[in-house]
Amino acid sequence: MTKVELGDVSLNYTEDGDPNGQPVVFAHALGTSLALWDEVVSRLPKNLRLIRYDIRGHGHSDCPAPPYSMGALIRDAERLLDFLKVRDCVFVGISIGCMIAQGLAIKRLDQIRALVLVNTAAKIGHAPHWDALIDRVQQNGISDLCETTMQGWFTKDWLTSNRVTPWREQFETTPQDAILGALHAVKGTDFYTPTSGLRLPTLGIAGSEDRTIPPDLTRETVDLIPGSAFRIIRRSGHLPCVDQPTAFATHLTEFLDATGHI
DSSP states (O other): OEEEEOSSOEEEEEEEEOTTSEEEEEEOOTTOOGGGGHHHHTTSOTTEEEEEEOOTTSTTSOOOOSOOOHHHHHHHHHHHHHHTTOOSEEEEEETHHHHHHHHHHHHOTTTEEEEEEESOOSSOSOHHHHHHHHHHHHHHOHHHHHHHHHHHHSOHHHHTSGGGHHHHHHHHHSOHHHHHHHHHHHHTOOOHHHHHTOOSOEEEEEETTOSSSOHHHHHHHHTTSTTOEEEEETTOOSOHHHHSHHHHHHHHHHHHHHTTOO
16 A cells, blocks of 8 residues: 555555556546456556556545545546656546546646546536435435445346455445545536547447446447547446456557557
C-alpha cells in the first residue's frame, strides 16, 4: 500500500510491471477498489508500467465527507498522475472510473494519449434516479443497495455461486460516505458534448449481460469519438475484468499493440 498526500485527500495507489515502461492507468467502479483489476494486470505484458489507484472514499484512500463532484474525482486523478510524472498514458476506466477517464482526457490531453471505456456512458441516468438511490442509502444503509447492485452487475451463473461473495463484501464494507459521494458525482455529470469533441484512440468494452449500463449505451458513448472501436464480451456482466479477465486482457493488449503503446 502506497499513499500520496494531495492536499484535501490522500490516495492509495500501486504499480506493477516495468517502472520505465509505457504507462497504463486503471480507475475502478463504485463500491470496489484497485483490486478490481488484479486478474487483468496479471495477464498483461510485463514491459508496461501498470498503475492502479483507489478513488476517494474507496479501498485505502481517504474518505472525505460527501457530496463529491466529478470535478473533484478528476482532479484527484490529475494530481496523482502529475505526482507520478505520468504523460501519454492509456487510461482504462470502468463505470464511474470511466467518467473520470473522459473528464481527464477533456482536461489534460498531455496526460492521456488513449482511452479504454468499459461499461459506462457520457451520462448515466437522470437526477431523479440518483436522488432516489441517495435517499435509499441514507435511510436504509448500503446493504439494501448492495443486493440490487449485485443483481445488475453479475450474470446468473455468478449470482448462484460463491464467486460473487468477495465483491458483495467489498461493496458492503465501502464507507457509506464514499457511496453517497460517488452517487452525487455521477448524478451531476453529463459529458455528452465534451466527449464528442475528443480526438484520440479509444476502445469501448462492454459485457453482454450488463443490466446496470446496457452495452448499447456504452457503444453510443464510444461512437461519439471518431475512429473508436468497440468490443462485446459475451457471458459477462458489468465487471468483465472480474468475470472474463482473459478476454478483457486480450482486447486491452490488442488495443495497446494497435496504438503502439507496447
